[in-house]
Amino acid sequence: MQKREAAAVINISSIKAACKDCTLQELCLPFGLNEIDITALGKAIKRRRTLKKGEMLYRFGDPLRALYAIRSGALKTTGLIEDGRAQVTGFYLAGELIGIDAINSDRHPCSAEALESSEVCEIPYPALEDLATKIPGLQHQLLRIMSREIVRDEEMLMMLGRMSAEERLASCLVSFSRRLARLGGAPDEFKLSMSRQDLGDYLGLALETVSRLLSRFQDDGLINVHGRQIVLHDLNRLRAMAAGALRENSARA
Amino acid sequence: MQKREAAAVINISSIKAACKDCTLQELCLPFGLNEIDITALGKAIKRRRTLKKGEMLYRFGDPLRALYAIRSGALKTTGLIEDGRAQVTGFYLAGELIGIDAINSDRHPCSAEALESSEVCEIPYPALEDLATKIPGLQHQLLRIMSREIVRDEEMLMMLGRMSAEERLASCLVSFSRRLARLGGAPDEFKLSMSRQDLGDYLGLALETVSRLLSRFQDDGLINVHGRQIVLHDLNRLRAMAAGALRENSARA
DNA sequence: CGTAGCTTTGAGTGTTATCAACTCTCGTGG
DNA sequence: CCACGAGAGTTGATAACACTCAAAGCTACG
Numbered sequence: 364m365q366k367r368e369a370a371a372v373i374n375i376s377s378i379k380a381a382c383k384d385c386t387l388q389e390l391c392l393p394f395g396l397n398e399i400d401i402t403a404l405g406k407a408i409k410r411r412r413t414l415k416k417g418e419m420l421y422r423f424g425d426p427l428r429a430l431y432a433i434r435s436g437a438l439k440t441t442g443l444i445e446d447g448r449a450q451v452t453g454f455y456l457a458g459e460l461i462g463i464d465a466i467n468s469d470r471h472p473c474s475a476e477a478l479e480s481s482e483v484c485e486i487p488y489p490a491l492e493d494l495a496t497k498i499p500g501l502q503h504q505l506l507r508i509m510s511r512e513i514v515r516d517e518e519m520l521m522m523l524g525r526m527s528a529e530e531r532l533a534s535c536l537v538s539f540s541r542r543l544a545r546l547g548g549a550p551d552e553f554k555l556s557m558s559r560q561d562l563g564d565y566l567g568l569a570l571e572t573v574s575r576l577l578s579r580f581q582d583d584g585l586i587n588v589h590g591r592q593i594v595l596h597d598l599n600r601l602r603a604m605a606a607g608a609l610r611e612n613s614a615r616a
Numbered sequence: 617m618q619k620r621e622a623a624a625v626i627n628i629s630s631i632k633a634a635c636k637d638c639t640l641q642e643l644c645l646p647f648g649l650n651e652i653d654i655t656a657l658g659k660a661i662k663r664r665r666t667l668k669k670g671e672m673l674y675r676f677g678d679p680l681r682a683l684y685a686i687r688s689g690a691l692k693t694t695g696l697i698e699d700g701r702a703q704v705t706g707f708y709l710a711g712e713l714i715g716i717d718a719i720n721s722d723r724h725p726c727s728a729e730a731l732e733s734s735e736v737c738e739i740p741y742p743a744l745e746d747l748a749t750k751i752p753g754l755q756h757q758l759l760r761i762m763s764r765e766i767v768r769d770e771e772m773l774m775m776l777g778r779m780s781a782e783e784r785l786a787s788c789l790v791s792f793s794r795r796l797a798r799l800g801g802a803p804d805e806f807k808l809s810m811s812r813q814d815l816g817d818y819l820g821l822a823l824e825t826v827s828r829l830l831s832r833f834q835d836d837g838l839i840n841v842h843g844r845q846i847v848l849h850d851l852n853r854l855r856a857m858a859a860g861a862l863r864e865n866s867a868r869a
Numbered sequence: 870c871g872t873a874g875c876t877t878t879g880a881g882t883g884t885t886a887t888c889a890a891c892t893c894t895c896g897t898g899g
Numbered sequence: 900c901c902a903c904g905a906g907a908g909t910t911g912a913t914a915a916c917a918c919t920c921a922a923a924g925c926t927a928c929g
Contacts, residue, residue: 442774444860450774464770466763473770492759496752503745509762510719516769517717517726521695521703523776524820528917559876567777569918574877590876590926607697781885812908822886827909843894843908 381405390458390545391432392486392504400498407490414438414477420461422474427465429485433457436481437556440464441564442473451565453515454478454557456542460508478556523567526607531566532576534605536586540595551598555591634658643711643798644685645739645757653751660743667691667730673714675727680718682738686710689734690809694817695726704818706768707731707810709795713761731809776820779860784819785829787858789839793848804851808844
């Protein structure tokens with residue numbers, strides 16, 4: 364499954380990362396730091412690492428060695444339940460930080476897998492914590508990123524706890540649109556990097572339900588689906604749907 | 617609704633907190649710090665505050681001024697969806713830190729309400745962040761607590777996304793048992809401080825479903841319910857149920 | 870060009886929500 | 900001290916939304 368490409372890839376694999384030249388600065392850990400501090404952070408980062416589709420960045424139970432800033436590509440994190448059931452706890456895109464849920468126990472409480480060819484910067488955790496005491500702005504940014512992750516998870520909780528299948532999927536599409544636009548892509552056209560199964564495991568739905576809903580959204584003229592290629596035709600209506608407008612009881616009280 | 621008690625309470629309300637004499641040290645922010653650092657932390661804490669049942673600690677949208685360490689009692693945090701729907705994003709007990717999801721945007725993304733008479737220590741956030749750069753152990757502990765919150769939310773995600781109503785409730789009871797035992801209470805007997813509605817809004821279930829399940833658990837000899845008073849008779853079976861054993865497909869692959 | 874995995878679509882079922890009525894509990898005031 | 904009322908909790912009937920099982924259609928990669 365992974366033989367041919369390997370050779371071509373190794374060279375790139377351990378190139379030294381340099382935050383100061385990275386186009387994702389504004390979205391990533393260096394945000395808000397001055398040039399000197401950014402250089403210091405860049406030095407702490409051990410290397411870049413490339414992952415092929417399906418490759419694991421870390422697995423459930425692995426000791427925490429580093430956090431990873433995603434430079435390109437997309438990853439998913441999945442938690443385990445003993446039986447076949449999996450819950451995808453998050454999708455992570457370029458500019459986002461992955462692995463912070465391991466800080467609590469020094470072990471990764473979930474597994475991270477590349478959904479497509481991806482590149483990550485490996486930030487050794489002890490060095491990062493150390494650096495954060497020296498650079499208040501870095502500490503601040505780290506705390507903010509962690510807090511943002513909590514907010515994101517809480518939004519997911521509302522989604523899973525209180526929203527219908529339709530609202531969940533609309534919400535998910537809107538979220539991808541926003542995050543991809545931030546990276547400079549078109550907000551209304553993108554390619555999903557995950558399967559229907561992954562989407563279902565994320566949204567708490569059966570893969571068939573995801574598929575059916577995508578078809579229905581298309582019939583309703585909201586979107587266009589061709590396999591994993593998505594075009595959003597009516598972002599506003601999708602947003603309204605995600606917000607739970609459009610249900611009978613809407614404006615009560 | 618809140619008139620008589622007020623007078624008696626005011627005196628206590630602004631007593632200076634002193635971490636170094638607090639019995640919850642081990643569970644709280646000071647964990648792992650030496651005595652000098654604990655004293656420094658204690659000085660940063662502005663005051664204690666008492667809340668009566670139903671009183672709000674902060675509301676959705678309020679600016680972040682402080683984090684709160686819970687000394688006694690219990691709180692819930694709820695996120696909003698425009699229409700009547702509420703999602704309870706967490707229950708917080710003594711020794712736990714509440715408000716950290718506000719760090720990202722400097723505003724509270726949810727509301728916090730006391731479920732019973734409670735006492736909290738108010739930790740001004742800018743002072744805490746400042747202190748954390750000076751005391752590496754404190755920074756470490758703060759990061760750990762935030763990471764733990766993420767793990768907890770991710771566990772909730774699995775619960776809401778993949779578990780049946782029965783599994784969710786069992787899981788919830790087991791969690792209360794564990795957390796209350798850690799505070800020195802009996803692990804198999806406690807009083808719920810929240811209504812069936814709150815429990816439902818937390819577990820993503822209708823209140824009727826919660827009620828029905830509690831009755832069923834009782835019929836099955838798992839627990840004893842009398843209003844909010846709960847006795848757990850078979851913690852092991854509850855744990856198995858929460859883990860998803862007991863379903864037909866259990867051991868596949 | 871064939872095969873394996875992914876996706877779509879259909880039919881039937883089940884878990885859980887909703888609506889509704891009744892009961893219990895506890896605090897308040899007569 | 901008891902009666903009352905309001906909120907909380909229980910229980911039942913019904914229905915809907917989403918799951919499961921099943922089969923056929925696509926896509927993409929070797």
